[in-house]
Amino acid sequence: MKKMWKNVLGIVLVAAISAGAAVGTSAYLINKNQPVFSASGSANTFNQPIRLAGYNTVAAENTDFTTAAESTVHGVVHIKATTNAKQYADGGNQPQYVDPFEYFFGFGGRGGFQRPQPQPRVGAGSGVIISTDGYIITNNHVIDGADELEVTLNDNRKFAAKLVGTDPTTDIALLKVDAKDLPTIPFGDSEKLKVGEWVLAVGNPFNLTSTVTAGIVSAKGRGISMGGGDKSKIESFIQTDAAVNPGNSGGALVNTKGELVGINTAIYSETGNFAGYSFAVPISIAGKVANDLKQYGTVQRAILGVQIMSVGDIADMLGYPNLPAKQKEELSALKSKIKVSEGACVADFADRSTAKEAGIEKGDVIVAVNGAKVKSANALQEQISKYRPGDKVQVTVDRNGSTKTFNVELRNAQGSTAVVKGAADSAEVLGAAFSALTNEQKRELGVSYGIEVTGLLNGKLKDAGIKKGFIIMVVNDQKISSSEQLERIVDKVLKGNEDDRYIVVKGFYPNGRTKVYAIDLAE
Structure with missing residues (x-):
């Protein structure tokens, strides 16, 4: 018995000595800046600060979404868009259908072949109540072409809605229902969103009302070319991994405070259903568009009068094997002037360009507007779309490594600063x-x-x-x-x-x- 306890004590002693030796050796190597070997035996030779995990480390506190969910589901509505059956889009009458049996054999009358009547087409989506008197923001593609719009609130009340205005450029539309004291979702600041921040998508996927999903902001200022090559489209989306499916379009993207930071618009999918990423129009864009539609009936869109390219896109295009020689020469000239890794490069100017008049030059890289950082061409679109013709902005550029700031008065596409009213x-x-x-x-x-x-x-x-x-x-x-x-x-x-x-x-x-x-x- 004594012999057995001796063996046990021996084993414990050896283990303690071994552990102490390991700790001492590790400390010695650290102090001597010697490589520390991993469990696989390989040495970590990178020059990194040593971080030792403390035993008192605890898991991150769980995020509570209940308050944000409860405060926003009542501000999101279900939209039913009905398109009545039409004959032809040109307004003409459809040719009369001739039953071959009736034509050749004289059959017909009440017992004859009846041509099936075209049926109305019904689509569905979501919308966000943005005012207590019934203004609702949604996506243009949700209501596009609809003859009748019906809005269902979270408490199951139904209202006929009228179209106030649309903006296909940003895929935003504004509706109005005749109601009072409706629940709303307050606007947040989409520009303060950070990558990795939790957000909720609230909507009606597959006609499942009041559905809330959670995810994080995966990227900002994302362009996904959903306009089919239409360069007039403004795409600077908030990318998230919150589950968004058909029917979520036009619904709310909210932060954990329950503030509206975006309008859910699109998904990236090869199947048509959610497959990893969803995209929302930032409220900095959508809110301004909705306000214009309400106040003026049309969007007051300001422009800088420049043709822009993301800095990274220039290098990518230069790698195209079949790039025309002239275009390659122009891009190479632009690239030679760029000294920064991010921003929107001025490739050319419009005929009447306020940016050019202010002193901005071809090859300048726009890196900020009114202090807001610009990382890409999409981000520049987002910043300028917040303003109206006649507004003055400070545009910061990098010119051959030097930072310069210009005061630019924005204009509309016709070169005017007038705001159209009425x-x-x-x-x-x-x-x-x-x-x-x-x-x-x-x-x-x-x-x-x-x-x-x-x-x-x-x-x-x-x-x-x-x-x-x-x-x-x-x-x-x-x-x-x-x-x-x-x-x-x-x-x-x-x-x-x-x-x-x-x-x-x-x-x-x-x-x-x-x-x-x-x-x-x-x-």
Whole structure:
């Protein structure tokens, strides 16, 4: 028995001595800056500060999402968008269906073959209540082309909604329901979001109302080219790994305080359902767009008048094997001037550029706007989209390694600083949303001006038979290049003689069919 205890004590003593030797050796090696070997036997030769884990280390405190979830689910609504059955988008009548049995054999009448009637198309999405009197923000693609909109609150109350305005450039739309004292979600500051910060996605995926999912901010200022090559699209998304699925579009992205920081818009997926990442329009963009639509009926969009490229994209493009020699030469010249790794490089200027007038030069890299850091072309778009024509901003650039700041007065695409007002009344009467033709559309359609009807609800245009996609060229013998022009004409007519309140609209559908509509604006 004594012998057994002797053996045990011997083993314990050897273990204690070994442990002490290991600690002492490790401390000695650390003090001597000698390599410390890992469990696999390999030496860590990197020059790193030594961090010893303390036994009192505890796990990070669990984040409580319940308060944010409870305070936001009531501010998110379900949107049902119904598109009535149409014959043809050009407004013409569908050719009459001829039953071959009836044609050849004389069958027909009540017992004959009946052509199936086209059925309405119903889509669904989410929206966020942003005011107690019923203004709701959502995605343009949720309501695009809908003839009827129905909003269901979290308490199951239902309201018919009307379209206030849309902005396809940012994929944002504003709706209005006739209600009071509605629950809202307060705006947060999307620019203060940090990568790794917890966020919640609140919406109605697969028509499952009041669904809340959690994730972290994976990236900011992300562009995903969802515009199909349309360069006019503004894409500076908040990327998260919160689960977002069909039906979440237009719903809320909120922080753990329950503040609205984004509008959920898209997912990255090969299947159509959530597969890892989702994308939201920052509220810094969406909130400004919604405010413009409410106040003016159209977005007051400011521009710098520059053509920009992310610094990283220039190096990537230079690696393309089939890059034309002239373009390669131009990109090489730009790259030679760049001394920073992030920012938006000025590749060229518009015809009337306030940035150029202020002193900014080709090859300058824009690194900040009003002190807000700019890491890419998408981030610059996000910063400028917060402002209106006439606003003045401080643009900081890196020029050959030196930092310079310029005061730039922003303008609109027409080179004016004027803010168009009074559009909301005309937009309500017309019951439609419009967008100016992009340069790509103009080339495809072979025109130099015109606006597209991008959305229709109950209103004068729909009553007249105009369909979505119609290109308005001339109204009352005036060429139309912007929705503001149309709205000014309509406003003037509405304020004129009560017996002469009509407009003549001329245009065509993308299939080439021209149409003329005489529209009576009288009640």
